Amino acid sequence: PRTPLPAICDPSHLLHRIVVLVFMCFLGFGSYFCYDNPAALQSEFLQDMNLNTAEFMQLYAWYSWPNVILCFLGGFLLDRVFGIRLGTILFSLFVFGGQIIFAIGGLVKHFWLMEVGRFIFGIGGESLAVAQNTYAVNWFKGKELNLVFGLQLSMARLGSTVNMNIMGSVYNKVGQSFAAGHTTLGVSLMIAALTCLFSLMCALVLGFLDKRAEKILHKEQGKTGEVIKLTDVKDFPACLWLIFIICVGYYVAIFPFIGLGQVFFIEKFNFSPANARAVNSIVYIISAPASPVLGFVVDKVGRNVIWVMCAVVTTLAAHMMLAFTFWNPWIAMSLLGVSYSLLACALWPMVAFVVPEHQLGTAYGFMQSIQNLGLALIAMAAGAILDTRGYLVLEVFFCACICIALMAAVMLYFVDYLKGRLNLSVICYDNHAQMIEELLKHNLPS
Template identity: 70%
Template sequence: MAEPDEKSPLVARRSSSEDEEELTGCAASAACDPRRTLHRFLVLWLICFLSFGSYFCYDNPAALQSQIKKDMHVNTGTFMTLYAWYSWPNVVLCFFGGFLLDRVFGIRLGTIIFSLFVLAGQCVFAVGAQLNLFWLMEAGRFVFGIGGESLAVAQNTYAVTWFRGKELNMVFGLQLSFSRVGSTVNMNVMSPVYQWISTYVGEGYTTLGYALWVGAGTCLLSLFCGLLLGYYDKRAARILKRDAGKTGEVIRITDVKDFPATFWLITVICVAYYVAVFPFIGLGLVFFEEKFDLNPTSANAVNSLVYIISAGASPVLGFIVDKTGKNVFWVILAILVTLACHMMLAFTFWNPYIAMSIMGVSYSLLACALWPIVAFIIPENQLGTAYGFMQSIQNLGLAVISIVAGSIVDKKGYLLLEVFFLAWLCLALIAGVLLYLIDAVRGGALNMSTWERDAQEEAEEKAKAAQDERVRFKPRSAFALRNRFYSRIGAKLPDHFDIHTSSFFRRGVTQ
């Protein structure tokens, strides 16, 4: 046995590759090894399908608006409570979903539990339709809402765990696009499915129930993906010797009092903009049928354009915003374009494909530009609280405005509903302009271009390095030099000497 070199450490340090489990045979192939790109991208497909069912079923009411109102004998206001009941639990769960995944269930078990909530909620929703019990349908949407938003948090956590530092931005863009595909498929499939079932069963609440079971099938697919993800993540954790993923969210309600005015303006924009988009899509089917004389299939196709465009545009627009910066400018532009689209739909009879296609682009642009601004103004240790609070207020706004929008349609019609949405967009525009002005007064940090932000960060790093260098080579006082000399030669310091006394001498107080 060779003698160890005298300069080698007594205890050898093991590399991370030595800690990892060695694989052989099929397990070491590119498709099965979690260290290989191919395996990670196979897992990515499971991550994308994890939320497919929840996004597909979220807009089941929008795709079947006419059928639900006719078969269940409800007005528009009552119909819109199906969206309100989804949002109510998320007013609270947005704060605690990450905590439950991190501290209570763990990411793997938590994903399965929330997937089961989504599946159970859709099943109750379908059973309520088959039994002609609208209150049971509302209860199903409530249960569905408990799992829906938290499942999205779990999906993001898996993405970060598997792709941190490796194509993560692309993965988030692909996730968003795939989610919109689920919404688009729902809009274009559910009405034909209802018509096909009605040829065998006849129209009525029984047919509606059978159609909603199709949505339950997509939720079952998502649950299966959750189970597979849990298995592969546990296997990867064993092989790579890593812990299960965590959301990283830290929620402290008391942090809210320290948030600046710009954060509250961003929250106003978030609520005022999204309440003019999602409730409109929820009511869009009948609007396009009545105003533009479209058949149900064409009306659903138009109504789904926002999601179709978003699926393709989100990664591209995200890349553009990343490269250019100017987030506040893009936010204001997105609000203005959406405002123009609603005005076209309200006051003209132009082909609705035009307005809805443009709205899909502006909707994607706002999402890409608005949410990252929070990270510019809120410290990292408070981001969990900030995003949780924004989502909570957003869900509260969606719950209330959904009910109000339905009541407006029942009492005043769709024209006044569009005026109502225009008022909310005007509020978002005012908040956006105020955000721009306040930011400009404070130096324009939020609306910097990417080049300006990079230059500022580089200058700050250089200034910090120079400051550290000055501190490092700061001349010592005569007292400090004398004390250092005594310490070197082993002289005993007086008993009354301590660090506080030395600070007085450095300040010249006792000289």
């Protein structure tokens, strides 16, 4: 029998797991903080690096390109090659190293080097999120897990929000000490890299604590649980392909818009750069507390397809307000924040309703893969449209993308109405499950 440990040192005690949770939440803080560095400093990038908008949006495209493939390989690398502890440290190193190269590209005014940095950053970013979720399942599987996922999501959105609201001040402070221009931009990005270094330190501490818990509790390393078989794609039902279309059509109208939002609010609404960054960050600010709350509501009510349709329609209304009116943009961006959170809570769980459990890893991997492919292509297209046609045409383009998502959502409603269960209320779903259980118990066909 081992000597009893103080509660804070005992891996089986809640207090120790709360300490682990703190490091777990900050594990992805640096990645989310630095992902939107270009959005927070859009006008500074365009001016200091002598870029047009199409070139600027390449910074987001290069982040997405590696994740078209890594969505399938990330879980395999964590489970079979590196293990969760070493894999988390390596992916954190990719994030930190990519941000450093990104900053050096600004210092020496070589845009191609900045693109290389974003590509390396992208290799680590999405896979680090998979590792973070694996740690959560390993330490909190059970009744605490949903709360932990909600806290991790809130911390991620906090990182994005803090970036949007302080990077402008960091740039201005650095500009008072250095010559204005690309040097100021590079130094500002180097300062932002400190958040990635902090996350890397969290990865090292987590690895130590997990190794220690393994020795004390005699437990195995966590596994992602992802089983990827590309041959399963041919068996995907029509409902799942409609979910994929909704996912791509919706998200390509959110993230590229935020990437270009700062200058939009400055030019159309005459906002100061600080106010433009603030209103551009409201989507992340709202989603931090709203995601757990809306997730709870969707869980209790059901009717996932209806919630998805409401989110898509609300997002379309928000983009139309931004495109065709001069109403205060805080209204539209607040609607966008609520609908963005609602769609995430209602759409992603539906995958588990339409494919067998052994195909979940493939389905989610494919969904993330085509989402990143869409984000990369639309980021490039959005930059080209803005350079040649302006913000009004760009907003119409985003509205068209959301209309595609809306048509897919309506089709999903009717397809599911015929023989599905995505839009059942929770009460009906429970009754349906009990009926199937009784039929199987008596060996009757369902």
